Amino acid sequence: MIVVLSPAKRMDFMPLTSQVAATSPLFEDEALEIAGKMKEYSPVQLTRLLKINPDLALLTAERFASFQKEPLDIAVKPAIFAYNGDAYRGLDAETLSPEALSFAGDHLRIFSALYGMLRPLDNIQPYRLEMAITLHVNRAKNLYEFWKDKINGFLAKELASDPVPVLINLASQEYFATIDPDILGARIITPVFREYRDGIYKTLSMYTKYARGLMTRYIMEEQLNDPEELKLFDLEGYAFDDNLSEDDRWVFTR
Secondary structure, three states: OOEEEEEOOOOOOOOOOOOOOOEEEOOOHHHHHHHHHOOHHHOOHHHHHHOOOOOHHHHHOOOOOOOOOOOOOOHOEEEEHHHHHHHHHOOOOOOOOOHHHHHHHEEEEEEEEOEEOOOOOOEOOOOOOOOOOOOEOEOOOOHHHHHHHHHHHHHHHHHOOOOOOOEEEEOHHHHHOOOOOHHHEEEEEEEEEEEEEEEEOOOOOHHHHHHHHHHHHHHHHHOOHHHHHHHHHOOOOOOOOOOOOOOOEEEEOO
């Protein structure tokens, strides 16, 4: 069983309080190629391309300018600790047990517009890039086209060798749009999280992101290999709702 999660725009490169056995990204050459393309953009151009303010554009330009093939140890951090968005607050990777972190190494994969697909302990450099932007790299007209075959081929191979060939989709629509179910040839389960507000259940983005991280943490800490056990997820008041769920779209409410 493989869990996929989106990256986060916010990143934290403060040193870890404990050492981990970091790994290298699988698609380092492709990341260097994309970073090289991004180095061509000025801060002013980045404000338009990434729809960010001038200060953030300047920081982004500096980060891509510093991006290199063999960075110093102080310039990298394992992906699961480097991302710092709502989902990663829910995941709270620094408090995962060693056993859960080891399980994550085998079962958790993180999308990235720059790195394609990351394992949790893959060392990454600071960057800002989104999958949905229009960026021409080689013959690809955008990053979806650039990454589609690589990401799907990688996941299809992993799922084919997994005793439980099921993909748990805890990624955003922006990143999961890279996936071609026909290429994967595996069952895909998509958890959905809803909050009870004003007499109805609503999907609220901020809570959804955090809940995705919570569920990822639950899977890793419990070391789940049976997707049916996901229905027991109960962190922070969530519960599986059989009435609202349909096929492999599983709804969790609170």
